[in-house]
Amino acid sequence: MAVYTDVTDEELEAFLAEYPLGEALSIKGIAEGVENTNYLLHTETGFYILTLYEKRVNAGDLPFFIGLMEHLAARGLKCPVPVKGRDGQALRTLAGRPACIVTFLDGVWVRRPGVTHCAELGRGLARLHHAGADFPMDRPNDLSVGGWRPLYDRFRGRADGIEQGLEDLIAGALDRLEAGWPQGLPTGVIHADLFPDNVFFVKEKLSGFIDFYFACTDAFAYDIAICLNAWCFEADGSYNVTKGRALLAAYDAERKLSAAEIAALPVLARGAALRFLLTRAHDLIHHDPAAFVRPKDPREYARKLRFHLGVESAAAYGLEHA
Numbered sequence: 001m002a003v004y005t006d007v008t009d010e011e012l013e014a015f016l017a018e019y020p021l022g023e024a025l026s027i028k029g030i031a032e033g034v035e036n037t038n039y040l041l042h043t044e045t046g047f048y049i050l051t052l053y054e055k056r057v058n059a060g061d062l063p064f065f066i067g068l069m070e071h072l073a074a075r076g077l078k079c080p081v082p083v084k085g086r087d088g089q090a091l092r093t094l095a096g097r098p099a100c101i102v103t104f105l106d107g108v109w110v111r112r113p114g115v116t117h118c119a120e121l122g123r124g125l126a127r128l129h130h131a132g133a134d135f136p137m138d139r140p141n142d143l144s145v146g147g148w149r150p151l152y153d154r155f156r157g158r159a160d161g162i163e164q165g166l167e168d169l170i171a172g173a174l175d176r177l178e179a180g181w182p183q184g185l186p187t188g189v190i191h192a193d194l195f196p197d198n199v200f201f202v203k204e205k206l207s208g209f210i211d212f213y214f215a216c217t218d219a220f221a222y223d224i225a226i227c228l229n230a231w232c233f234e235a236d237g238s239y240n241v242t243k244g245r246a247l248l249a250a251y252d253a254e255r256k257l258s259a260a261e262i263a264a265l266p267v268l269a270r271g272a273a274l275r276f277l278l279t280r281a282h283d284l285i286h287h288d289p290a291a292f293v294r295p296k297d298p299r300e301y302a303r304k305l306r307f308h309l310g311v312e313s314a315a316a317y318g319l320e321h322a
């Protein structure tokens with residue numbers, strides 16, 4: 001359960017006094033999520049999400065995340081909008097944590113996305129990339145190729161305890177990716193964590209994106225590679241090319257992929273698989289048994305990485321003109 005920080009009635013009352021939202025009618029901790037504390041807040045003016053940023057979020061990055069949500073929403077993308085207090089600020093402190101209220105998004109996330117959801121996602125992702133194109137701030141991706149080895153070093157020697165052979169898999173993939181990571185691809189704001197739990201749907205229509213706290217400046221095609229990993233594999237570990245085709249065709253119809261992006265897709269997909277394998281393995285090994293959050297399974301991403309290591313062309317992902 002992702003409620004790391006409790007808020008007392010007095011703290012909430014003083015916090016809310018800074019906003020034109022009326023008094024609190026109820027506040028409930030949200031069990032879902034991993035990184036931050038989220039509350040569903042009901043006030044006299046409606047429902048909101050109150051987020052307290054926990055240790056993995058660098059406070060210096062918050063103006064980027066808050067500014068990005070404001071920017072994307074102003075361009076018509078459906079995402080939470082930070083609510084400003086009477087002083088014009090969206091970001092302040094609550095219970096010793098940086099905190100922000102954002103608007104509530106309707107919809108639910110889909111546990112088992114189908115082909116139609118993947119097409120909606122592809123279209124939505126391309127729109128997100130277009131909407132972020134003129135966002136003036138930069139945030140380097142600290143979880144791209146340059147960040148993987150230092151992360152691996154924090155649990156090197158313990159990977160085979162998760163699964164026999166993991167150490168060789170990671171070391172081999174790291175060497176290859178560091179030597180051949182694509183450069184010069186079209187770049188801009190990417191979400192970088194667009195898993196199904198961060199995309200809301202109403203019936204089969206995408207109703208919005210949440211959780212922009214890994215967003216950064218990086219190659220657009222890397223965001224696509226993250227989505228192929230997170231949306232297009234089945235529970236048995238197989239890649240569903242029909243889902244991949246739907247995602248890629250819908251993206252390409254909205255934002256044309258360049259030849260360089262298409263050629264880079266297999267390497268980017270390996271990198272995306274390694275990135276989530278590393279963070280999951282790290283979080284599992286360093287897991288505090290007293291914490292409520294259940295670590296995600298790194299072996300799922302080891303399987304995906306092995307699949308991508310055997311892919312030579314984006315055609316294998318379902319891209320028609322690869």
Ligand SMILES: Nc1ncnc2c1ncn2[C@@H]1O[C@H](COP(=O)(O)OP(=O)(O)O)[C@@H](O)[C@H]1O
Nearest residue numbers: 030032033034035036038049080103104105211
């Ligand atoms: N703007 C929002 N509107 C509606 N629900 C939200 C919103 N933001 C977060 N939530 C709820 O909170 C949960 C956790 O949010 P998330 O941003 O993924 O947390 P974390 O950053 O801790 O992973 C979501 O699954 C969703 O149920």
Ligand SMILES: N[C@@H](CCOP(=O)(O)O)C(=O)O
Nearest residue numbers: 033034035193195276280296
């Ligand atoms: N999507 C990541 C973990 C981050 O969790 P989120 O709740 O912030 O999306 C993974 O699956 O490893």
